[in-house]
Structures are given as C-alpha cells and as structure tokens.
Amino acid sequence: MMKLISAAIVISAFAAPAFAAEPIEGTWKRSNGTLIQYSGSGDKFCGTVLNNEYKGKSIGCMSGKGADYKGTVNKLDEGKTYSGKAHVEGKTMTLSGCALGGLICKSESLARQ
Structure with a gap:
C-alpha cells in the first residue's frame, strides 16, 4: 500500500507542471480600469478586452513561455498594430508596443486580477 501511495505522489509531482497555466494567462487590469x-494554448496567448469602449476587441497575441513573451500589440484607439513584448513578474505584467524595429517603445504595467 505504501508503494502505491508513494508512486501516486511521484506521478502527481511530475504531472502538475504540465497542466500549470503560463504566467501571462489570466485577467489583467490597466491603470484606466x-x-x-x-x-x-501551446505557446500562443491572445488578449481580449473585457470591458469599456473596446469590449470584445483583440489587443494582439503573444508567444513564449515563462516570464517573457513576444508578438503583436494592437493600439485600438489608433487602429494600428505594433510589434510587442510582455514580461510577467509576480502580479505585474509589463506590456510594450514598439515601432521602427524596436527603437521606439511605449510600455505600461498591468496588475493581475
């Protein structure tokens, strides 16, 4: 019986990380609310606005794992798409949109909800 319990503990310890969500997944709040x-799924994560003026609109998609992601950021008020990146650290995500090959970037911090 002890061998069976020990085997179950070992299996669950290795299986848990495979089902863990990526840090970028979840709901994030901008400073404007x-x-x-x-x-x-996989390594592609897309952002959708949940409230306010642009509810239901995509803000772009990112690929990556762990703390760092790269992809696109849609600036909805301008109707433009920029190259983008995101960095997740704890309950904060820094989201950046860049132009001119990354020479000019604008970033903002979002808080995990």
Missing part, C-alpha cells in the same frame, strides 16, 4: 483577458 480596462480589463484584458489573456488566454490560449
């Missing part, structure tokens, strides 16, 4: 939901 806009909520953005990032979800996806």
Whole structure:
C-alpha cells in the first residue's frame, strides 16, 4: 500500500507542471480600469478586452513561455498594430508596443486580477 501511495505522489509531482497555466494567462487590469483577458494554448496567448469602449476587441497575441513573451500589440484607439513584448513578474505584467524595429517603445504595467 505504501508503494502505491508513494508512486501516486511521484506521478502527481511530475504531472502538475504540465497542466500549470503560463504566467501571462489570466485577467489583467490597466491603470484606466480596462480589463484584458489573456488566454490560449501551446505557446500562443491572445488578449481580449473585457470591458469599456473596446469590449470584445483583440489587443494582439503573444508567444513564449515563462516570464517573457513576444508578438503583436494592437493600439485600438489608433487602429494600428505594433510589434510587442510582455514580461510577467509576480502580479505585474509589463506590456510594450514598439515601432521602427524596436527603437521606439511605449510600455505600461498591468496588475493581475
């Protein structure tokens, strides 16, 4: 019986990380109160606005794992798409949109909800 319990503990310890969500997944709040939901599968995660003026609109998709992601950021008020990156640290995500090959970037911090 002890061998069976020990085997179950070992299996669950290795299986848990495979099902863990990526740090970018979840709901994030901008400083203006806009909520953005990032979800996806594999290494592609897309953001959707949950409230306010642009509710239901995509803000772009990111690929990556762990703390760092790269992809696109849609600036909805301008109707433009920029190269983007995101860095997740704890309950904060820094989201950046860049132009001119990354020479000019604008970043903002979002808080995990």
